[in-house]
Ligand code: ADP
Ligand code: ADP
């Protein structure tokens with residue numbers, strides 16, 4: 730099963746992708762996580778990506794596409810995967826289709842998690858990320874047992890550099906301009922599925938399971 734998560738920054742793509750990965754036994758591939766790991770490890774790719782990420786801009790397509798397509802070659806991708814944060818532009822979607830059709834495969838579902846812009850700034854303000862394992866929390870909607878410490882690994886939680894309100898506004902503009910057209914792209918392919926992302930995260934997941942099947 731090959732699944733793409735679509736939605737604005739903060740819509741809950743990552744939260745839902747992790748739940749999908751656990752239930753269906755497929756890897757969660759997040760390009761944002763891959764870039765953040767590269768930044769943390771001080772790689773050249775990380776340094777290049779950070780310039781764009783800190784401004785709320787997209788990393789250029791040529792730095793993203795090969796990275797993702799190479800990732801599919803890993804053995805854990807045999808049964809499929811859930812892509813979170815990729816594709817984010819029409820050229821990325823076209824590159825993905827081309828790479829898949831070359832091996833006789835295709836994307837099965839593009840799930841659009843719908844959350845209006847008004848809710849987004851609130852969500853991002855409360856998002857916290859674990860420096861150790863990358864788990865995501867929310868101070869109000871998904872709090873940790875001990876304030877500021879990850880439930881899973883005990884490491885400290887931080888606010889992502891790009892979750893500051895000014896950067897969030899840029900990211901929303903970039904989303905509307907460059908990523909939202911993908912909804913139409915996948916609608917035309919007949920694989921779009923819409924879910925309401927404003928409800929409780931477990932209810933969002935129930936709606937997704939209805940689409941993907943038990
Ligand atoms: P969010 O979870 O808020 O949607 P991500 O973690 O997916 O954010 O991405 C963080 C940043 O990483 C983006 O704002 C962008 O700069 C960069 N990025 C991630 N995925 C892509 C991609 N597919 N194309 C270009 N840039 C990307
Ligand atoms: P994305 O990957 O789309 O950027 P995340 O999954 O990181 O979004 O979610 C953004 C923030 O909102 C996180 O702090 C997360 O805990 C919280 N969140 C996710 N889904 C919901 C929901 N349905 N209701 C309330 N908060 C949510």
Ligand code: ZN
Pocket residue numbers: 859860861862863864879880881882883884
């Ligand atoms: Zn952790």
